[in-house]
Amino acid sequence: MKRIACLIIMAVSISIHAQSFFGGQDLHDILFRQSVKSCEEFMNRFNEEEYFPDLDKTDSLIGQKNFVFLFDSQLAKGKDRDVFLKDVFQFYDSVRTNKVKLSYESKKWYAELRANFFYKKDTVELGLVFQTEHTPKNLPCWMIVGVNGLEKIGYTDSISRLTISPEQHEAEFIEIESDFKYSAKEFSKFRSYKANLDALSYFFALIESGTLTFDQRISTNFHFFDVPSYFFSVRYYPRKSTNTGWLIYDYRPIKSDEKNAILSKLLSK
Known part of the structure; x- marks a missing residue:
């Protein structure tokens, strides 16, 4: 276990400094291949339909190693390596046991756009939450299903x-x-x-009345509830290292009631 821990953690956290280390290959090309360049690529690697470049396809531990490369390496900082890897591998085992496959069509993942808005003379950061749907003509699309942060401008239910x-x-x-x-x-x-005040309706009313106006996008996070006993989130990290692209920055084992609480907070319901 310790040998595996050292090998994987070193692989995750290493930064590439010299082309000669890679037999003269172009550094930019190497980093481009290793980067998790899109959410689709993240899903493919998570599903083991693709693997982190340069892993040995005959290695019996390729699935676990590939999985570790999907995490932000900063999560391991300040933690015991064996403990960290044990947690990650338990997560991996849960994914495989439940035969989880991430997909665009899933109703268990959400995109959250963090953005700034102008409210009166102040700037307020809100989270717009999107989910995939299909139009009446069966065309795929994203639709707004929730908003969080409105308590900053007076919303309360x-x-x-x-x-x-x-x-x-x-x-x-x-x-x-x-x-x-x-x-x-x-x-x-x-x-x-007997009447609930719906946060999304409140948000739309503020937008359409001109009381709340859009300023700029800040960041995008993806939240996944597909693994029955886990919740995890992904965001983009632009680094000049092997650990770059769309990576898991938050994950935790949770029970169903905890998962519902997280979802309610995300959607402000």
Whole structure:
């Protein structure tokens, strides 16, 4: 185990400094081949339909080694190598035991675009969450299914409510005039105790009214719930080393209730 640990960790964390080490091959070409260049390539390597270049195809441990190359090497920093690899290999075993194959069509993965928006005179960072769907003509596409971070600009779906006096129907609801004037910033609290305030509807209303306007994209993360007992996320790392491209930056074993909690937080539901 220790021998495997040393070999794999060294392979993951090594930075390429000299062309001569690769028999005169062009450094740019080597890094390009080793990089996980797209989300599709990440899926292919995860599914073992492709492998990290230069791995020995006859090696009985090629699957495990290939899997380790899909992780951001910084995850191993400050950790015992054997412990880190044991965790990764348990993850790998769960993937293989459950025969998990990542795919574009899966309904268990989400893309999250972190972006800045202007709200009044402030800049606020929100997360727009997308999921794959098909149009009525059966064409694949991405659609917005959630948004997170709206609590920064006043959104809340708490149990707190504001009420209207029970006799107001006799006064033709004249009280509502002062409610609009003095409680405008928390007017959603006048909704029924049985009515939920949907974050996505709230977001669309702010956008279409011009109250919230787009500024710029920040980053994109992919979140996967395909492995029954795990949650993991992927983002892009532009490095001049073997450990570059779309890599796993967060992973954890979780139970079904924990997975639901993570998903609810991601979608603000």
